[in-house]
Amino acid sequence: MHSGDQALPGSKSTILWRVAAIATMGSLAFGYDTGVISGALPFMTLEPSQGGLGLTPFTEGAVASSLIFGGAVGAFASGHLADRYGRLFVLKVLALLFAFGAIGSALAPNFLAMILIRFALGIAVGGASSIVPVFIAELAGPRHRGRLVCQSELMIVSGQCLAYVSSALLAHLFENPAIWRYMLAIALIPAALLYMGVNFVPTSPRWLVAKGRVDEARKVLLGLRDSARETDDEIKEIVEQCSYEKTHTSLMSKLNEPWLVKLLLVGIGLGFMIQATGVNAFMYYTPIILKSTGMGTNAALIATIGNGVISVIACLIGMWAINRMGRRPMLLLGLSVVVLTQVFLGGVLNFMPGSLVQSYLALSGILVFLFFMQMCIGPVYWVLMSEIFPTHSRGVMNGIAVGLFWVFNAIVAFAFPIALSYFGGMTFFLFAVVNVFSIIFCLRCVPETKGLSLEEIERLMERRFGRKEQQPGGVAGKASTGTTW
Numbered sequence: 001m002h003s004g005d006q007a008l009p010g011s012k013s014t015i016l017w018r019v020a021a022i023a024t025m026g027s028l029a030f031g032y033d034t035g036v037i038s039g040a041l042p043f044m045t046l047e048p049s050q051g052g053l054g055l056t057p058f059t060e061g062a063v064a065s066s067l068i069f070g071g072a073v074g075a076f077a078s079g080h081l082a083d084r085y086g087r088l089f090v091l092k093v094l095a096l097l098f099a100f101g102a103i104g105s106a107l108a109p110n111f112l113a114m115i116l117i118r119f120a121l122g123i124a125v126g127g128a129s130s131i132v133p134v135f136i137a138e139l140a141g142p143r144h145r146g147r148l149v150c151q152s153e154l155m156i157v158s159g160q161c162l163a164y165v166s167s168a169l170l171a172h173l174f175e176n177p178a179i180w181r182y183m184l185a186i187a188l189i190p191a192a193l194l195y196m197g198v199n200f201v202p203t204s205p206r207w208l209v210a211k212g213r214v215d216e217a218r219k220v221l222l223g224l225r226d227s228a229r230e231t232d233d234e235i236k237e238i239v240e241q242c243s244y245e246k247t248h249t250s251l252m253s254k255l256n257e258p259w260l261v262k263l264l265l266v267g268i269g270l271g272f273m274i275q276a277t278g279v280n281a282f283m284y285y286t287p288i289i290l291k292s293t294g295m296g297t298n299a300a301l302i303a304t305i306g307n308g309v310i311s312v313i314a315c316l317i318g319m320w321a322i323n324r325m326g327r328r329p330m331l332l333l334g335l336s337v338v339v340l341t342q343v344f345l346g347g348v349l350n351f352m353p354g355s356l357v358q359s360y361l362a363l364s365g366i367l368v369f370l371f372f373m374q375m376c377i378g379p380v381y382w383v384l385m386s387e388i389f390p391t392h393s394r395g396v397m398n399g400i401a402v403g404l405f406w407v408f409n410a411i412v413a414f415a416f417p418i419a420l421s422y423f424g425g426m427t428f429f430l431f432a433v434v435n436v437f438s439i440i441f442c443l444r445c446v447p448e449t450k451g452l453s454l455e456e457i458e459r460l461m462e463r464r465f466g467r468k469e470q471q472p473g474g475v476a477g478k479a480s481t482g483t484t485w
Helices: 009-023 025-035 037-044 057-085 087-107 111-139 142-173 179-185 188-200 205-210 214-222 228-244 258-276 279-291 297-325 327-351 356-387 391-423 426-445 454-465 477-481
Strands: none
Touching: 009 025, 009 111, 009 142, 009 188, 025 037, 025 087, 025 111, 025 142, 025 188, 037 057, 037 142, 037 179, 057 087, 057 111, 057 205, 057 391, 087 111, 087 179, 087 188, 111 142, 111 205, 111 356, 111 391, 142 179, 142 297, 142 356, 205 214, 205 228, 205 391, 214 228, 228 391, 228 454, 258 279, 258 356, 258 391, 258 426, 258 454, 279 356, 279 391, 297 327, 297 356, 327 356, 327 426, 356 391, 391 426, 391 454
């Protein structure tokens, strides 16, 4: 891992991509575990004598949402643990929890056991959503960070797509009502890959410096940067920033300055923004939306696979675009198209009679929505969550923000079918109005972090939200001139 300074830049890039591929096994497990439930639930509603768990509509919703609430707990807790014990240690624990959840849910004898195991699995999912992007961002340089963190989002949507496809294939190939247990057990594969892979991944250099292990941090960076000079400059910058932050040791001290609270509110606002698009309403309830137009059940399930495929393609394009367009332009483009597609869907569902044409128009609106959502908004959210918080409290603040992201997810997942039953297509007009305010929020509050180091971003955040004086190490020219608010 710690190759010499003579290594070609391309080889260092290859190492970074390999590190990201290993770390994002947690994101793959995250995506699979959130997506597989849509294929497993129809079988779990069968009576126990037929191989199911005898779920009712209420207990069905409880099984689906238990993972989401566990996700909130996992995100909150993992941030503090990662700051204290290190990102790698927490990833190993999460891998074990993923494995326990996969085996336990596959063997669950009844509804109560399934709820408890899915909640524990949700802790792993939430922890991965908080830790993986931060870990990758702390290893990657500014040139690679955007695309590498986007790889986490790519693995999430790939995991969801894999869940949709594997569930459909297993249900089609095997006439076995207990096939849902095998669907859930497949999640053991990414869990095992994550546990084995983290043994070949370096520790975060920023965490090492925060713990006073500067020589170890330099060795790590020598294996990831193009030259010793680049490594020394970055180590100096990290050390200066950590020295400046050394008085922040407790949660209260980390948030005792107004600019930190404002920055945390921006992170929380971004989580609300992404859930207020209704993306998870589409991911969870697309079959229900399409069946309301008269589309058959089988056709609706096939369309759900289309959601996963479109999401993967869009995320790949987003990875290519994020270092070219920047964060803010991608967010604003994505939100603008989201508003238009939600108005379109509201019009189709409210003002068109039920017909095949209505079904396909609704499906086209959903797919366009998901394409721009997963290309422009989803990847940028995870990149910003990995970048905008200061080193001394990145784990804690990221954990709080992503934890509330999961709370917002649960609220939307719970409220959407109720709103759809009461208001029908008008629900999408409501989403459109909320997302107009999201555009205003992005224009006023969201930073452009393209091309900046994590330390430059930190100084930029403090100048924007707090004191105006220069911070340790000076202010790089690109930090002061290359950012638009």
